[in-house]
Amino acid sequence: ACPCALGLATPMSIMVATGKGATQGVLFRDAAAIEALRTVDILVVDKTGTLTEGRPVFKEIIAANGFANEEVLRLASSLDQGSEHPLAAAIVDAAREQQIRLATVSDFDSESGIGVTGTVEGKKLVLGNTTMMEQHQVDWKSISDTDRLRDLGASIVYLGVDGALAGVLAVADPIKETSRAAIELIRKEGVRVIMATGDGERTARAVGKELGIDEVHGEVKPADKLDIIAKLQAEGRIVAMAGDGINDAPALARANVGIAMGTGTDVAMSSAQVTLVKGDLRGIAQAIKLSQLTVRNMHQNLGFAFLYNSIGVPVAAGIAYPFTGLLLSPMIAALAMSLSSVSVVTNALRLRFQ
Numbered sequence: 001a002c003p004c005a006l007g008l009a010t011p012m013s014i015m016v017a018t019g020k021g022a023t024q025g026v027l028f029r030d031a032a033a034i035e036a037l038r039t040v041d042i043l044v045v046d047k048t049g050t051l052t053e054g055r056p057v058f059k060e061i062i063a064a065n066g067f068a069n070e071e072v073l074r075l076a077s078s079l080d081q082g083s084e085h086p087l088a089a090a091i092v093d094a095a096r097e098q099q100i101r102l103a104t105v106s107d108f109d110s111e112s113g114i115g116v117t118g119t120v121e122g123k124k125l126v127l128g129n130t131t132m133m134e135q136h137q138v139d140w141k142s143i144s145d146t147d148r149l150r151d152l153g154a155s156i157v158y159l160g161v162d163g164a165l166a167g168v169l170a171v172a173d174p175i176k177e178t179s180r181a182a183i184e185l186i187r188k189e190g191v192r193v194i195m196a197t198g199d200g201e202r203t204a205r206a207v208g209k210e211l212g213i214d215e216v217h218g219e220v221k222p223a224d225k226l227d228i229i230a231k232l233q234a235e236g237r238i239v240a241m242a243g244d245g246i247n248d249a250p251a252l253a254r255a256n257v258g259i260a261m262g263t264g265t266d267v268a269m270s271s272a273q274v275t276l277v278k279g280d281l282r283g284i285a286q287a288i289k290l291s292q293l294t295v296r297n298m299h300q301n302l303g304f305a306f307l308y309n310s311i312g313v314p315v316a317a318g319i320a321y322p323f324t325g326l327l328l329s330p331m332i333a334a335l336a337m338s339l340s341s342v343s344v345v346t347n348a349l350r351l352r353f354q
Contacts, residue, residue, distance in 0.1 A: 006306070008348075025262075032273070043191050043284065048173055050261055052174060057090055064167050064168075072169065078102045078104075088116070113221040129199070151206055194213070194215045196217040258273050259275075316333045316336075
């Protein structure tokens with residue numbers, strides 16, 4: 001009458017699934033994440049470092065208001081020394097490759113998702129997207145050639161010096177080779193994909209078009225990502241969020257299932273329930289499939305254990321004797337109980353080969 005099989009039904013499936021996921025480069029924080037993934041119907045995904053390599057490459061500069069290209073790069077890279085953003089790293093690397101001597105920055109401040117400010121050589125610098133420029137009353141519309149760069153998927157960073165636009169810097173982040181295949185695999189699992197990024201709307205749409213993502217949100221702040229997820233949840237959707245940066249951490253925590261890139265920041269990984277060790281989005285499709293198989297396996301185990309006990313206990317107790325003419329000796333009953341546990345464990349181990 002000991003319900004060992006019932007006690008083993010769920011934890012055995014979870015344990016095997018956790019090990020199976022680890023071999024595929026998918027780390028689950030807890031059993032809840034494994035169970036919840038199969039119900040996800042929308043994936044909100046960041047761009048930089050998630051859909052793209054996260055290692056942007058500096059492309060070109062368009063100077064304005066009498067500034068020279070080298071001066072724009074020198075000031076921008078001097079300011080970006082204090083930033084950890086991948087776009088900032090690309091600008092600083094470009095300056096160092098050109099052997100440009102960087103100046104000291106003071107009063108440095110970062111505004112999540114939109115840009116940075118600081119003082120360099122007594123000049124008040126503002127570096128970021130259009131939202132950042134508008135907040136600091138910098139007229140960013142005087143340069144019109146940026147559309148050409150955005151259509152190529154490049155991110156545009158504006159530099160304001162003492163309230164005037166000094167120029168724009170184009171930085172391109174190559175799309176991961178696996179991203180398009182990953183999006184297709186995720187869609188096959190019945191999940192709608194939405195991209196939300198702090199990059200400009202036009203750049204975001206260019207990347208979305210290349211990857212086949214129809215719904216794209218550009219120039220969004222971390223708080224905007226939270227709002228997008230909250231709105232979807234209010235509609236009754238089960239939302240997963242995939243990201244890699246500090247800016248994504250609040251959205252990862254708010255989503256029903258947070259998915260962090262193993263190539264991203266520690267803050268993102270600590271906020272998420274699932275980590276993709278190699279940063280490959282194809283792992284999401286694998287995780288969803290594993291979630292479906294695991295829950296099905298748990299139901300099989302529980303169903304078998306209930307059926308086994310509902311038949312075995314009445315027979316062993318003699319309750320079924322008047323109807324079946326069957327009696328079980330204690331020795332055979334002990335063997336049957338052991339076999340019930342073995343059968344549940346064996347069924348759970350099948351997950352390793354599915």
